Amino acid sequence: MLLTGAQILVECLKEQKVDTIFGYPGGAVLNIYDELYKNSEHINHVLTSHEQGASHAADGYARSTGKVGVVVATSGPGATNLVTGIATAYMDSVPMVAITGNVPVALLGKDSFQEVDIAGITMPITKHNYIVKDIDDLADTIREAFYLAQEGRPGPVLIDIPKDITINKTEYVKKVPQKVEKREEIKDSTSLDEALALINESKRPFIYAGGGVVTSNASEELIQFAQTIKAPVACSLMGKGGFPGEHPLYTGMVGMHGSKASNIGVTKSDLLIVIGARFGDRVIGKADSFAKNAKILHIDIDPAEVNKNIMTYRHIIGDVQVVLKKLNSQLEEMKRKEWIEEIETLKIKHALKYNDDILSAQYVIEKLYDVTKGEAIITTEVGQHQMWAAQYYKYNKPKTFLSSGGLGTMGYGLGACIGAQVGNPDKIVVNIAGDGSFRMNLNEIITAVRYKLPLIVLIMNNHVLGMVRQWQTLFYGERYSYTTLDQDIDYVKLAESFGAVGFNVTKKEEVEETLKKAIEERRPVIINCEIDKDDKVWPMVAPGAAIDNIMLGD
Structure with a gap:
């Protein structure tokens, strides 16, 4: 033809x-x-x-x-x-x-x-x-x-x-596409036996799960693995949803804005099992102090990631789902009561907290989780709101948290929200944004209106570039160089001018009702939430510090 x-x-x-x-x-x-x-x-x-x-x-x-x-x-x-x-x-x-x-x-x-x-x-x-x-x-x-x-x-x-x-x-001759098969081979089969021996010998194993778990559809295998070996699980930002956020073994994120339970758990572990993660600098902090008491077992499909940032004790090169299935088939259920109780004590003692007396992004995100019953797809821009979205919305399923992790792209979230809503028309899709990030690509509200997409943009409006300001407060002597966004923008009128619906939220009492109204609209909605410009993301590890050296904001 x-x-x-x-x-x-x-x-x-x-x-x-x-x-x-x-x-x-x-x-x-x-x-x-x-x-x-x-x-x-x-x-x-x-x-x-x-x-x-x-x-x-x-x-x-x-x-x-x-x-x-x-x-x-x-x-x-x-x-x-x-x-x-x-x-x-x-x-x-x-x-x-x-x-x-x-x-x-x-x-x-x-x-x-x-x-x-x-x-x-x-x-x-x-x-x-x-x-x-x-x-x-x-x-x-x-x-x-x-x-x-x-x-x-x-x-x-x-x-x-x-x-x-x-x-x-x-x-032109039509062809059936070449089927994309999982890589079933494991490059060094002896590494499986070595991994099993390490797991069986360990007294304090800890799992650090990354985006590879989500990509390889290995969430169920990871749950079985963690439950069998009785190991706590922390996720990278890209790993959110790869392990259920409400699971008893889940400890939260790890790294710069990770939970204290995760960071201390990694530091105290004697075996750190890293699955589909690349040891990003925001996770490992001071490299020579990272998991200093642990042997590191790294499972990843990409050999280029092995020993790139952190030297491993053993590694397995293969598809994460394939490797976990093979490990699961050879493992017997273990008992590590003391280790699990120690981590659980850390989780309770150092649970995330915020000022509950005022309207805050943390409160809004917790209410969003309640109203959506945890079933929404969440996209984010980049900044403080991104970290709060990762910390306070519990992602129990993979492919429900979409965020620019490696590049940290401000302006990513709204476009991603459109793509997610087009691909999942029956889902509630919410873009959690900061006012700085939202301004970068707000023109895409026009796209959402054109295609009648029922997405919601939740702006955490602190009138500053919040994460940069946080660093200026902590490390630059409170010299707020060009991070104050002092234009008084009426986001309700902005939404209406594009043909969307707008709401302002200034009190805690308005949050739940406004979220419910936004969902009922079934068309593009912008919710402007006025929050304090000096609210910060805690916990935080200073750049270059060991991840167990944690600032809690006290």
């Missing part, structure tokens, strides 16, 4: 069972958009307000559904506007395919109008990328891109397609 490049692209998307893409049209992708118009009954295209918003929407769609997120942008500035979203997905191992247009092949490298070397720009932040210079290579390139985005450790892949490739014709 003789088809144009644009037609081949759309047919390949259909091969991959892509039913939703996010994007923004432009000159270099006009032929692609013409074919999307003709195939609108097969592929739902969500037009965002900005390409960055489209990239975050594709990311949120992927994280919440487990499918590949797809984003399309034109050449030049359209392509470069995707860069932050691609880097966000790369840092957090999110499967995404970014499709960009470019100038015709003959004009590449000649500083043509709206030309950039987007493949060169994104090389460090993609699993792989392509410039398709021959129409005969297009179909197989698209198929390979989707496979690579999902196989092993997921991540973003970029396909750059010059405009003349979308016009040229070649024979």
